[in-house]
Amino acid sequence: MYAFDIERPTTLAEAVKHMAASEENQALGGGQTLIPTLKQRLASPEKLISLTGIDEIRGICEDDAGRICIGAATTHAEVAAGATAYPALAALAGNIGDPAVRNRGTIGGSLANNDPSACYPAAALGSGATIVTDKREIPADDYFEGMFATALEEGEIITEVKFPVPQKAAYMKFEQPASRFALVGVFVAKYADGVRVAVTGASEEGVFRWSEAEAALASDFSAGAVEGLSLSGDGMISDLHGSGDYRAHLVGVMTKRAVAAAG
Template sequence: MYNFDIVRPSSVADAVAALGEEDAQALGGGQTLIPTLKQRLASPAKLVSLAGIAEMKGVCTGDDGVLCIGGGTTHGTVAAEATAYPALAALAGNIGDPAVRNRGTIGGSLANNDPSACYPSAALASGATIVTNTREIAADDFFEGMFTTALNEGEIICEVRFPVPEKANYQKFEQPASRFALVGVFVAKYADGVRVAVTGASNDGVFRWTEAEAALSSNFSSSALDGMSVSSDDMIADMHGSAAYRAHLVGVMTKRAVAAAG
């Protein structure tokens, strides 16, 4: 590690002001940033901890039936309290291990947009809205590629709003050491159609499988996906699996998610 300053604001306004200073960086649960600092892959002069901002924590359901989760809410809290959206709660309960779930936050995960993280697929498949200190961003416009989002410098995720679907399920084929998704698929069925989001597979990060969405919107059954596949072009290829293997897993995990949701 190296020397740096840390500030612990108690409000979003104070956090935004602190992030406006030169070479400052937000710190959520630290599950990604702290290892990055240890490896000297980043070296901000000041960390702005968001852990003490009460207004960014908690789970509630609005009058419109939308599930609202504060950006500073831990995975463990989402798993325990997001009962209105069982598929999302189950996803959160299977992230990492207890230490990670008790520190990592939904806002931090979405802001980092790791290509193998679980939450991006839930947000994209749910058509969620990411609420920051300055605006509201639709999930379809939020994710811009590997580790890249629509967030501006110093912008903070304050809340994530999830429309609760009629049916949903998330299936993850884990990389056993990290418990990240080698491939993960979130399927959500709404009155106006089905959304399918895939994580862990593409070099471009999380994406929607629109062909599967069209088929499932007409027939919400795993058999509707028979004979369908995604291209292996631009899929991640590494020591854990080839591009073709990941492309194959997308189809397998989507069918499993549909069967479990149905």
């Protein structure tokens, strides 16, 4: 691991100031991805700006629009226990990693990193969530830009995520046993104006919406509605855990399971 300094601000204003001081500074949430990256010498920031001590970006509440608003520094364990008004989201958080990961990792850190196999990107995109930063609000449809790529600008800090609560929703993932990352995960949410289906763990481009399944489920929200639908293995992740074709097949399987669980 490279040598680096660390700052532990207690206010968002302090964190923004530290981030603006140098392009080499990097925000640190729970560190569940960044610390292993540093250990492998794949990143070498001059200074880490820890966000976990900033109370104003931690916690769960409901806004006037009925959305569940979760501070970026809120841990997975806290989401699992506190997001009871959105059961599918709470269940997703409760099945991330192991207890150590859930008690350290944060929702903001996960979304900022946008790992192609992480669970929260599927929840955010599948819910049509809004990612709030210290500068602006970004709809989930505009936020995810590819594997490990997001719309965040240099030094921009996620402060909150706003989730519209659907009529029905569920998340199903086929786990990689060692890491508990999603080999394929599918988040399905039914709203009054339509259905959203977000897939993680499968594509080389990261999380994506399966529009064909959304159209079918909007007409008939049942597992049978996606029978016969399929995705190509082209562009899907292919590694020692499974081929692109295998992952494409799993997308259909997990979608049907998620719809059945939601219904």
